[in-house]
Amino acid sequence: MAGDAVYSELDRYLETTPRSREMWEEAKRYLPGGDTRNSIFWAPYPIYIQDGGGCHAVDLDGTDRLDFIGNMTSLPLGNAYPPVVKAVQEQAARGLVYNAPNEHQVRLARLLCRRVPSVELVRFTNSGTEATLNAVRAARAFTGRTKIAKCEGGYHGTHDAVSVSVRTDPAMGGSPERPTAVPSVAGLPPSVVEEVVVMPFNDTAAARAILEDNAGELAAVIVEPVLGGSGMVPADQEYLDALREFTELDGSVLIFDEVISFRASHGGAQEHYGIRPDMTTFGKIIGGGFAVGAFGGRRDLMDLYDPTTGPVVGHAGTFNGNPMTMVAGAVTLEDLTPDVYDRLGPLTEGLRQGVRDACAELDVPVRVTGLGSLFGIHFLDRPVRTYRDVHSSDRDLRQRVFWGLMNEGILSTANLVGAVSNPMAQGEVDAFVEAFRTVLARNAG
Ligand SMILES: Cc1ncc(COP(=O)(O)O)c(C=O)c1O
Structure with missing residues (x-):
């Protein structure tokens, strides 16, 4: 079952990202592994983004995703503010x-x-x-x-x-x-x-x-x-x-x-x-x-x-x-006034809680960490306090959830850390939680 699920998320990712794949094939001729920034390379190949504004990122195939990472947390007011x-x-x-x-x-x-x-x-x-x-x-x-x-x-x-x-x-x-x-x-x-x-x-x-x-x-x-x-x-x-x-x-x-x-x-x-x-x-x-x-x-x-x-x-x-x-x-x-922080903190806590609730419904052990507008999702059944705790989370499930979120229109990182940005409101947070619940239902168990 889990093996099929891996295949299905990956298969859908491959089907929906042909232009990124083509670009990556071309990139490999000039860049080692087609890559120039290891932290944004993921298997089997990353999407190439051509457009983005606010909390959206559009890839070469025209797929518009909600951007829950904003260049590794560097865009708290959104892209092209x-x-x-x-x-x-x-x-x-x-x-x-x-x-x-x-x-x-x-x-x-x-x-x-x-x-x-x-x-x-x-x-x-x-x-x-x-x-x-x-x-x-x-x-x-x-x-x-x-x-x-x-x-x-x-x-x-x-x-x-x-x-x-x-x-x-x-x-x-x-x-x-x-x-x-x-x-x-x-x-x-x-x-x-x-x-x-x-x-x-x-x-x-x-x-x-x-x-x-x-x-x-x-x-x-x-x-x-x-x-x-x-x-x-x-x-x-x-x-x-x-x-x-x-x-x-x-x-x-x-x-x-x-x-x-x-x-x-x-x-x-x-x-x-x-x-x-x-x-x-x-x-x-x-x-x-x-x-x-x-x-x-x-x-x-x-x-x-x-x-x-x-x-x-x-x-x-x-x-x-x-x-x-x-x-x-x-x-x-x-x-980035104190008001922005006051707004993003509770919004992000809502996302963390939504992820916890979805995991509880599906009986999947999880710990959701973070501070302010930052969050991290870890599939394990004990508190996450150290690097070794993080390392012991279920990597196979994490991989499938990452591809799955991409398939459901959410961009985060391969290790499921992310950030909520100011162009987002409750609707975007709900969309994340809904996508997460859908992906988890497809892949857990
Ligand atoms: C905590 C921390 N320190 C330093 C760096 C390095 O920054 P840069 O990628 O701009 O060199 C990073 C990058 O992600 C970071 O997260």
């Missing part, structure tokens, strides 16, 4: 990029510093990867130490220092309480892996013990307050409190990677938890749909980058703070 499009068009007519700073970078920096009190000074990059690279580098420069601690399952981009124990197979990862540092990609020098201390997410006692063992040696502890791409699992308050307490005493730098979790509340997850990290990294929503990243935090750390007094740490980048990204980000943050 009209005020962003207008501002970008006006800026484009005046110049795409200049060999000098522009007023919009000051505007976006001011918005970020006012919104996130722990960010006294900020610098812009073109990706979240560059943001975490610089935060780690600043911590090392400031402390004179080299080791960093990160969580098992924590994703902080693609640079070497953080490409350890991201999507690890638990069979390779040692005990849950003492995870081994496992390279997440080939090509990492062993010396890089040796500098990474891995802690379990949300296991306060185990993390504390690991950190104590490395006291005095850590430059930074980097954590996603909501384990994002790995499943939208919010951290426990006591876990983040413990990291703050340890780093304060230890003199190591606490980095909150808010590339995803900044979407969780107006002042980011740090506002939600009431914790002031030393540094914060940003990406996604602060670019209004354009490539972006930023890192910021305590003045004494950020002063390392000050060209008028050094800089101690250099940081260039041809497109850093470019006016197109900066104006799109500024318009987005200006319009």
